[in-house]
Amino acid sequence: MNQNTLKVNELHEDAEFEENGAEVFDEKALVENEPGDSEVAEEELLSQGATQRVLDATQLYLGEIGYSPLLTAEEEVFFARRALRGDIPSRRRMIESNLRLVVKIARRYSNRGLALLDLIEEGNLGLIRAVEKFDPERGFRFSTYATWWIRQTIERAIMNQTRTIRLPIHIVKELNVYLRTARELSHKLDHEPSAEEIAEQLDKPVDDVSRMLRLNERITSVDTPLGGDSEKALLDILADEKDNGPEDTTQDDDMKQSIVKWLFELNAKQREVLARRFGLLGYEAATLEDVGREIGLTRERVRQIQVEGLRRLREILQTQGLNIEALFRE
Incomplete structure (x- = not known):
């Protein structure tokens, strides 16, 4: 994942909180159950060798949730406000009206170690969490906010259930960055890269890279499969960010607006450094090194300002229940 992808796609994840849709899905398409949703799900299950019983259960579930009407923007605000006050029927309505959103997201993670129904179940837990935390007064659609939670719970389940040794989710995500870089370098250099080469590529201390790599019990090959029936490597467990539809373009615009709002709560120097480092604000x-050269500061001073800016952003986002690590990964 390059840093240009980082600037929206990873802000695209936690940031979906704030006009956060982690994907701003076409509401009309969801109402229509999106052409081929059931058919595509059936094809995916058959390709995975699903039994007729599993296939029937999945189709039954998809058919049932198809009868849950989506909420209009006005209804969403109405029910969300009531849900925040503890109204159970309103909470249930919010959940039922967004079950198709979970299916749409879960399908992106098929063939990665968990059955589709399991992915949907995990995604539903994220949806429930989103309903509990959603504040309609922030001004963005619930589907935008909910997508981050849905994706996080699905990814966490895949990470936890496809590893022999369980690691904290933030550690696994950081490890993914190192392993992804290792694989890219292995193709480029025609040999398995050393910790020093990975550190140089990521502009990270060698000790940090070495420590993280030691956590990976499968580091002997950066392409080692996750095991079981999956041929995917650990690097492949996240949704394919290149397979974005029109809704992602809409969301990118939403994310940019949210990011700009957050950045302008920093001082001018912090804002400029983060914008230049992560490809924001144009x-x-x-x-x-490049940022330092452009603004007349040493590499070390730029790094210090970046740390200060990220620390300040962390404070800002934590007050809103957001996690900066999912927004800015170097």
Whole structure:
């Protein structure tokens, strides 16, 4: 994942909180159950060798949730406000009206170690969490906010259930960055990269890279499959960010607006450094050296300002229940 992808796609994840849709899905398409949703799900299950019983159960579930009407923007605000006050029927209505959103997202994670129904079940837990935390006064649609929670619970389930050794979710995500870089370098260099080569590529301390790599029991091959019936490597367990539909373009715009709002709560220097480092506010993503050269500061000073800016952003986002690590990964 390059840093230009980082600037929206990873902000695209936690940021879906704030006009956060982690995917702003076409509401009309969801009402129509999106052409082929059931058919596509059936094809996916058959390709995975699903039994007729599993297939029937999945189709039954998809058919049942198809009868749950989506909420209009006005209804969404009405029920969300009531849900926040503890109204159970309103909470249930919010959940039932967004079950198709879970299915749409869960399908992106098929063939990655968990059955579709299991992915949907995990995604539903994220949806429930989103209903509990959603504040309609922030001004963005619930589907945008909910997608982050749905994706996080699905990814966490895949990460936890496809590893022999369980690691904290934030550690696994950080490890993914190192392993992804290792695989890219292995193709480029025609040999398995050393910790020093990975550290240089990521502009990270060698000790940090070495420590993280030691956590990976499968580091002997950066392409080692996850095991079971899956041929995917650990690097492949996240949704394919390249397979984005028109709704993702809409969301990218939403994310940019949210990111700009957050950045302007920093001081001017922090804002400029983060914008240049992560390719925001019209800048191209750049290394610490390049940013320093552009603004007349040393690499170390740029790094310090970046740390300060990220720390300040963390404080801002934590007050809103957001996690900065999912927004800015170097």
